[in-house]
Each structure stands twice: as structure tokens, then as C-alpha cells.
Amino acid sequence: MVLGVCTLVFMMINLVPGDPVEAMLGESAQPADREAMRAALGLDRTLGEQYLDYLFRLAHLDMGVSFQDRRPVIAILGERLPATLELAIASLSLALVLALPMGVLAARYRGGRLDTAAMSLSLVGVSIPNFWLGPLLILVFSLWLGWTPVSGREGPASLVLPVLTLGTGMAAILARMVRGSVLEVLGEDYVRTARAKGLAEYRVIWGHALRNAWLPILTLIGLQLGGLLGGAVITETVFAWPGIGSLLVEAIQSRDYPVVQACVLLVSLSYVLINTLTDLIYTWIDPRIQWRS
């Protein structure tokens, strides 16, 4: 899987039309300069050689040197990663805090007014793109009320708006899925047993139902992180948040291919890693699931 991801990224960068040397030097460059540049970047070799070299260097965590500021790509990634992690963890926490009660209550009072309200709200949340919500929040909270900084990453206050943008969008999707998972569990026999023996409703829900609904929810969170990381690209750009996402957009704009490649690799591989981890946790919390190799 990891090899597949690396290969696809390599193919994407190398098989797509467009010459990076041309983009870097401009159309008026001398042919001799182009050849020199090509040799320096190793672009004059066959694709197969380049591919093997690429894999070999990846194994040593060498992602090349940025075309733009001539520093090792890995160092640039290292600088940008903490900001994205901070944003992702904070947004995920907010999403969970909002989505869990919303989804559980909607499932509990299925078809009722609370359910309708929660699901309508979440559908509205799903429909509002984060590149629109972001600027609106800036308009209201930064420009009109002056409570938060417009953009950048200075202090906890600057985290508020990006997290609201990303977290509420994710909460909207998650709430619908939590509702679905809980509804499924609420139809099980042991829930009926728990009710029949006279347990308080909140204990049935939180003690019995949710414990089993956790598994699908966990998988959904893992899968949602992909959306979170993708959404982070746009949200980071809106708020000039110095993370991996805005780095990717900057690199695309300056045709800095090594950095583009590294950003896509880093995000996709962490996504694969997270989903593998969720699978592992799965077998750990639910003894009914066995490893099959």
C-alpha cells in the first residue's frame, strides 16, 4: 500500500505533461542552461532509473531540495508540520464534542423534533464550503467585532477561527454518521434486554449502545481525517495558517515539484497510517474481531 502510494505520486509528478525545467527557467532560457539544469536535477535519466533513485532516497527520508529556496524539503516539512497537527487535533476535538451528543440524541429521539433539527443543521453544515465559512467568520469576528486576528498563527486566539471553520464542517458530517451507527445498535437485542431490566435510559444509551457504536464511529473518524487533511489545504490558505496545506498551495503556485511531491506523500502516508492504526485499535477494543492475514 505504502509502495503503491509512493508510485502513484511519482507517476503523477513525472508522467504529467509540462516540463519543470521550463517552468523554473522560463521560456527564454538558453538550451545549454536547460540541459545543465536537467542534469543537475537528474531529469536526463530514464524514467526507470529516476523511479528507483526516488524510492531509494525516500527510504532514507531524503525528499530532495526545494527548487524555490534551495533547502532540503524535509526541513521545510518539519517547520510546517506542527501548525497542521495543532489545527487538525483541535478541529477533530471540536468536531467530536459537537457531533457525538448531536448524533446520539438524534438517534435516541429518532423522528422527533430534536432529530429533525439536528439533521437539518448538519445538512446545512455539510452544504457550507469551508472557503466560504472562513471568510464569513473573518468578516464577523475579526473585522466587525475585532475579537480575533484576521490570519496568521500568533497565539491561541488565531487558532479559533480556523478550528471553527474546519471543526464545524467535520462535525456536520460526523453527526450524521454517529446517528446512523447508534440507530443500528439501538435495534440490537442486548439494548432491549438492558431496557427490559429497567436500566435508566441514559445508561442504556451511553453504557450499552454507545460502547458498541464506537467501532464504526472510530472507522468513520479515521476516514474523516482524510477530509480534514484535504479541507485543511483550503482552510490554511484562507487563514494564511503556516501548515502543510498552505505549503502545498504555495509550492503548486511556484511549480516547486519536490515540495508538492513531499506534501502529497506526507499527507497520504499519514492517512494510510491513521487508518491502519484504527484497524489495529479495532481488534484491541473488540475481541470478537480477529486478525486475518
Place this chain on the structure above:
Amino acid sequence: MDFSGVGRLAPVALLVIWIVAALAAPWLPLTPNAIDLPEILSPPGAATLLGYDDLGRPVLDRLIVGARIAFLVSFGVVALSALIGVLVGGIAAFAGGWVDLVLVRLIDVFLAFPGILLAIALAGILGPGIDNLILALTVTGWVGYARLTRAQILALKERDHVTAARALGVAPSRILLRHLLPLTLAPLIVEATFGVASIVVAEAGLSFLGLGVQPPQASWGSMIRDGVGYMLMAPHLVTTPGIAIALVVYSVNLLGDRLRDWLDVRTQG
């Protein structure tokens, strides 16, 4: 959900307006790129309709042209992705063996990329333009349909009518096209409906990042991008295209929900 009267019809009406506006745009007297200097940043009003942007271009005209782009891209991408996905998924499930193994690997690798990230990178590398935008979104979009079709066909191919067709000597391609794929249509329609909503957002998102439609052409995403700089003076530049996106996406999602209930499709993650 509110299924009574207006609440039920509003989303459908909205979608009809969207599609009619998108299809009729070339024949409407629109001047999306005409510059009217005295009107720069004029707010919406009776005479100015939805107002004018920072270059003095009419927002309503640009909104309608943007509706056309959103429509072309989303329906184009969904149609292409569904076609490729159904073929790949159908062949994988029906052929089985090593063909299935290879295609499932391929699907898994594409699924390993989080959502829109691959599309952003691909659109960035391919360069701007509507055709590249459709290409980038299709490359990332077909996987969902492939996985769905494969799962459906796997469940269906042991059914009696398929065995009967095989016993009668019907060609495999004909079994796939005539006896299996029609039965997978309901979940595919639901998936495609939600697909339209997500591609509308994706197109606007890519255009917002400057990777989609190029100026002076109007897209809802690029209108928001251009409007952000004038938010304090002319918030309508950001609010109007945003409301357009949100309304369309909301209506399409609502339609998808209803279709799912109506066709009784169980969605699996």
C-alpha cells in the same frame, strides 16, 4: 425531515432553476465581463440587481455564468467517473481471479489519498483550465463508483437468473451489461447525486485556490476568492456566490437523502 408543501418543493425548484440557468446561459443577454466603471463595488439594489464587483462587472451575470461552469464540471465529472468506475468495478467483480486482485489493489491505492488532496495536486501540476479540472476530479472520483459497483456485483453474481443466463450460454459481457448492471442502478444513482454535490464544492474549492477556471471567466469559487479582499466594503461579493453554492449543494444533498429513502438503498461506508 419536513416533507410538507413548500419545504418539499423548494429544493427541487432550486435545482431546476440552477440547471435551466446553466443550460440557457449562452442565449441569455449576459455581460459577465463587461466593465462599468461608475458601478465599481455597487451594492445590490433595485437598479443594480445583485450589485457590481471590484472591476465594475455585474455580479448576477457572473453568478449565472458560474452556475454554468459548476453544472458542466459537476455533471461531466460525475458522468465520466461513474462510467469508468462502473466498468472497472464491474469487470473486477465479474472476472474475479487475478484481474480482481489487481484492480482492487489499484482501487485501494487511490482510496489511500485523502479526498480532495490528490485533485488539488493534480490540478496544480496539470495547470489551470476547465478540461484539466474535469480530468483531475475524474482521476480522483472514479474510485468510489468502482468500489460500489464491485461490491454490488459480487453480491449479485451468484443469483439464480445469472446462473440461468450462463447456462443458456449468454456471453459474459452481455450478462454483465444486461443482467447485472441494471440491478446496481439504484445505489449508483444515489451515489451520483451526492457526487454532484461534492463536485460542485470541489470545483469551487479548486477555483478558490486559483487552480480551476481562469480569469476573466467567472466561477463561484473564483468569485469568492476575488471578493475576499473587498469584504469590508462590499460583502456581497463573497456572500452571493457562497449562498449560491450552499443552496445548490443543500438541495442536491436533500435530493440524495430522499432518493436514498425512496429507492431504499443502504449506504455502506
